[in-house]
Amino acid sequence: MIELYELRQFIAFADTGTLSEAADSLHLSQPALSRNMKKLEDSLGVTLFVRRKNRLELNENGKYFLELVKIFLYDADSLIEKIRDFDQKNRTITLGVCAPAPIWRLVPFISNLYPHMTLKTEIGDNDRLLSDLGNNVYQLAVVHQKPESTSFYFRECCRENLLFALPKGHRYAKRKSLSFAEMNGENMLLMSNIGFWDFVRTEKMPDSRFLVQNDRFSFNELVQASSLPSFTSNLSQKYIETAARRIHVPISDKEASVTYYLVCKNERKKEFLPLFSAL
Helix, strand or coil, rough: CCCCCHHHHHHHHHHCCCHHHHHHHHHCCCHHHHHHHHHHHHHHCCCCCEECEEEEECCHHHHHHHHHHHHHHHHHHHHHHHHHHHHHCCCCEEEEECCCHHHHHHHHHHHHCCCCCCCEEEEHHHHHHHHHHCCCCEEEEEECCCCCCCCCCEEEEEEEEEEEEECCCCCCCCCCEEEEHHHHHCCEEEECCCCHHEEEEEHHHCCCEEEEEEHHHHHHHHHCCCCCEEEHHHHHHHHHCCCCCCCEEECCCHHEEEEEEEEEEEHHHHHHHHHHHHH
């Protein structure tokens, strides 16, 4: 019977070219390595080496066997990685979302309903999310438009209303509502990776300059200390820590309010029905 350690020692010998160097690299005595190579030959029933005085070389059998062993050991090494990836995949719920807020809403439900599962989230474009959901890149997706395809099962999961967060001394701080157009041109603080909400920056307020932050803590610290306006929403106020001492003014544009839909493929409806029912 051939052992894996013998094959790895055979590779080590082929890589170094001598028994002594191979033995050193393997932290093994040279006589022990020599015995293992002889045992390997006996197990195969063929000779692999040309033995000369104080020297060992691969013969033609050995050279061919070396090619086979490299392929075999690559497969053997990848076997562990593949089974671990498979296990991790079976214990992971992959969720694609069009904006950050649905994550805050869904995480507590998923954690309670699927306590042995790991949640992996990713923010992406609405259409791409549905395409990737159909191709099993995600098990669940959250989009801001009802899916048209009959291959999906979906349910409303939450609604988000965007607001301006103004310092108390801001000229619009006493307004009951504000439009994007009225705030266009203002310098503002903004979190990065806001998903589809990025249209506010590019389309609704193209004349504004945005100081973008990647870290939520740093963003909140800046909001506390700065006189620059920022955004907040009904969901961020409910689920995450937001900066105090700000006046929250609703945004009058219809685009500032959105309904999110949790979606899965029809064939996975039974698997995630507890989650849909809990919403």
